[in-house]
Amino acid sequence: MRIEIAAGSHFGTANLPYGVFSTPGTERRVGVRVGDSVVDLAVALGDDVFAKPSLNPFMAQGYDRWVEVRRRITELVSGEVPDEAVHAVADVTMHLPIEVADYVDFYASEHHASNLGRLFRPNAEPLMPNWKHLPVGYHGRAGTVVVSGTDIVRPCGQRKAADEDAPTFGECRRLDIEAEMGFIVGAGSPLGSSVPTAEFERHVFGVVLLNDWSARDIQAWEYVPLGPNLGKSFATSISAWVVPLLALGAARVPTPVQDPKPLPYLEEREPWGLDIDLSVAWNGQEVTRPPYREMYWSPAQMLAHLTINGASSRTGDLYASGTISGPEKNQRGAFIELTWGGKEPVEVGGEQRSFLLDGDEVTITATAPGADGTRIGFGEVTGRILPATEAKR
Amino acid sequence: MRIEIAAGSHFGTANLPYGVFSTPGTERRVGVRVGDSVVDLAVALGDDVFAKPSLNPFMAQGYDRWVEVRRRITELVSGEVPDEAVHAVADVTMHLPIEVADYVDFYASEHHASNLGRLFRPNAEPLMPNWKHLPVGYHGRAGTVVVSGTDIVRPCGQRKAADEDAPTFGECRRLDIEAEMGFIVGAGSPLGSSVPTAEFERHVFGVVLLNDWSARDIQAWEYVPLGPNLGKSFATSISAWVVPLLALGAARVPTPVQDPKPLPYLEEREPWGLDIDLSVAWNGQEVTRPPYREMYWSPAQMLAHLTINGASSRTGDLYASGTISGPEKNQRGAFIELTWGGKEPVEVGGEQRSFLLDGDEVTITATAPGADGTRIGFGEVTGRILPATEAKR
Structure with a gap:
């Protein structure tokens, strides 16, 4: 599916913030917000670092990886995203996105x-x-x-x-x-x-x-x-x-x-x-x-x-x-x-x-x-x- | 083997402090100090909660478990301890014993x-x-x-x-x-x-x-x-x-x-x-x-x-x-x-x-x-x- 982004949305492709979400009966995992949708990154990118209950494992991979993943997400959401990777924001529960160290x-x-x-x-x-x-x-x-x-x-x-x-x-x-x-x-x-x-x-x-x-x-x-x-x-x-x-x-x-x-x-x-x-x-x-x-x-x-x-x-x-x-x-x-x-x-x-x-x-x-x-x-x-x-x- | 405790030792059976140790080529794990020996608790008690790099998993089991394990260690060290569970303090490297939260x-x-x-x-x-x-x-x-x-x-x-x-x-x-x-x-x-x-x-x-x-x-x-x-x-x-x-x-x-x-x-x-x-x-x-x-x-x-x-x-x-x-x-x-x-x-x-x-x-x-x-x-x-x-x- 193509993800719709309403005119004036604060969650257009210039943003792409990360969060940790769950749906009824599923584990917490990392998603990215696009318009009023959440893209399940473990599903969409096929990478288990996003099938985790916090952003920490992905963050720990470092700057070059942050740049690369942002580029891949940008490409992904400009085209067809697999249906099973997309949830409505209204249908998910959001959790603390990070394990806080200090x-x-x-x-x-x-x-x-x-x-x-x-x-x-x-x-x-x-x-x-x-x-x-x-x-x-x-x-x-x-x-x-x-x-x-x-x-x-x-x-x-x-x-x-x-x-x-x-x-x-x-x-x-x-x-x-x-x-x-x-x-x-x-x-x-x-x-x-x-x-x-x-x-x-x-x-x-x-x-x-x-x-x-x-x-x-x-x-x-x-x-x-x-x-x-x-x-x-x-x-x-x-x-x-x-x-x-x-x-x-x-x-x-x-x-x-x-x-x-x-x-x-x-x-x-x-x-x-x-x-x-x-x-x-x-x-x-x-x-x-x-x-x-x-x-x-x-x-x-x-x-x-x-x-x-x-x-x-x-x-x-x-x-x-x-x-x-x-x-x-x-x-x-x-x-x-x-x-x-x-x-x-x-x-x-x-x-x-x-x-x-x-x-x-x-x-x-x-x-x-x-x-x-x-x-x-x-x-x-x-x-x-x-x-x-x-x-x- | 029976563990010797020198007269005047500060690590007699009234103490039994816990720590995290390793030996060359092995992973960090939980031990208890007795005299000048360290007893590998994962080996001696056959419990994987001690085969961890910090005391946190054991500590999280709560007070009743702390009492029970202390009683079991007291019994253990008053008799024969398996040789493979005993190391000399001088032969081990000690590590930070806990994962510090706040x-x-x-x-x-x-x-x-x-x-x-x-x-x-x-x-x-x-x-x-x-x-x-x-x-x-x-x-x-x-x-x-x-x-x-x-x-x-x-x-x-x-x-x-x-x-x-x-x-x-x-x-x-x-x-x-x-x-x-x-x-x-x-x-x-x-x-x-x-x-x-x-x-x-x-x-x-x-x-x-x-x-x-x-x-x-x-x-x-x-x-x-x-x-x-x-x-x-x-x-x-x-x-x-x-x-x-x-x-x-x-x-x-x-x-x-x-x-x-x-x-x-x-x-x-x-x-x-x-x-x-x-x-x-x-x-x-x-x-x-x-x-x-x-x-x-x-x-x-x-x-x-x-x-x-x-x-x-x-x-x-x-x-x-x-x-x-x-x-x-x-x-x-x-x-x-x-x-x-x-x-x-x-x-x-x-x-x-x-x-x-x-x-x-x-x-x-x-x-x-x-x-x-x-x-x-x-x-x-x-x-x-x-x-x-x-x-x-």
Whole structure:
């Protein structure tokens, strides 16, 4: 059969994102999305590396193989595809596309870092002295990265309001999102070596949407001096479709001017800023449009920094940009910024809202320019808040 | 054959630690140490779960199985063991015993946290307000956990001395150790649930020695506000032998008095303080003897905290205690404390020393009381510093 692609589809042949899907009664395996269809790659290409429950075995084959397979898929979908290899997107279940090795979250938006600094440390300089010298980041919990559509149970934990003498235990009262992009390492690098910015595209396989769910009250109490932990570790959602970095050539833009000039290991000859437009919908209503092109540090700089101490990287490593916020209020990628710590609520469904209530649903979507003049889509990362469970003491 | 156990051996039948070993030309598999012998469990017990390159498949079988296998090994080694199942420790190569899922490092010694607070933030209260309310911790890099004996390449990175205007790039000038114990989760817990302190022993399989190598100059510059990253992520070493938690019953002691009283989810009926004596040798010379019994937070409290927000835990999760320091100067488990930021060097091999030089070797050992009145040993975690590689820019 020939696969139809509707005019204006974000999943035309300039995109071709990979995911892991199943159909009723079958095992998880790798597919590629074309229009509103999913092509079963193990069937279509006759290659068992795609008959696996994650993208990791294919990613581990390396850059040259990623190029070759993309070329073969492009040829395949421009002609007749065997019927048995094609499923409607509506008929499949999507799963976590990768086995996550290590997960690192950066903090690469100057607007976000400044806003959070003002909110968390009102009497100090909003940006720390190191912020413009290196991409600040920290390791997060790989085991709680979940696929889009997974419900999010409201976390419990310790929190202490400024007017309380001691912390209390209970459910999070300031549950928030962070709209981010995530970068997936396909080909790792050995212990004792680093990944120069110029080699970024030989190591990073693809890009996903990411929601770094954040319990602001838990985070504010716990985070000194070793950084966020329980305030973030309960769940991180990623989109089901991994957009290949090879599809993002037309989206490359310079990063904002970096002043002071970064140290040589962070310099880029060909910058890897990305012109990705995000949109965040709260219960179906768009509340903010974060622009990825505003990010101060590029993903190539982040990976170079992550490995400059000789740390190895592995197939399945996931690192995220940190909250994407632009200079305008309606470009802020976290509700704590958008509502200025809850002091300036936004209207959602006719109500004044600051943080997430049980039953709320947040959906982040994004598009970028594709090589053929169309826009390519990242699908969505969505999640609904369930009440805290009784088991919590 | 009957396995000989020398008088005073730290590997008597009260210990029976597990490891992953190979012999020339054979695959990695699980063994148990008895005296100076390693018993190949796949051969001795005829069970393929031990013919694997990590302990994870066995650990995933859960607590009841850990008890049963320990009983069977105890019976086995009290009688005749098939010759083909027995190797001399000197004839085998030891490997990383587990596949590390997530790695978390705590900060559970009040003496260490206070000392570091004084050194890193000299004009502030040494302990943060949250410290006595929760076990402070952060996620580290799982992919750079290495087995004892692995050489450590001196990391490069950004560092800025107090008298410098801007950071410079180069090799770490303040390379340090942290003597810790690591706890390995054998049986995980699902997303949305937590592990009560009383269920600790049903989830944690065993205990290892751990050296959290630390680049103090890189750490000091990078760590605000999201915590340590590159200053730690280049390498974390663990001992090859995993001492079963089941072997540590006689080592259980109360933790120091916890005041204020912890919130209910952190309370313990039967405390899991551990009477483990550590020793740190710098180029073969003992320089400090950290006492684990001084740790403020117990490992059961750490796991309860890690999961109280509903975060899942997985087979292979590793969490560490943080530096073990006692109240005395010769009980401090990091050189930055022992030498007070380099101001009070110690004599090593006739020289005044503060931080690690290329070629230095650090070996941490530990023992604890065993159930039969002997002392049981954790083996060692050792590593030698290699010069920074030229590839670093």
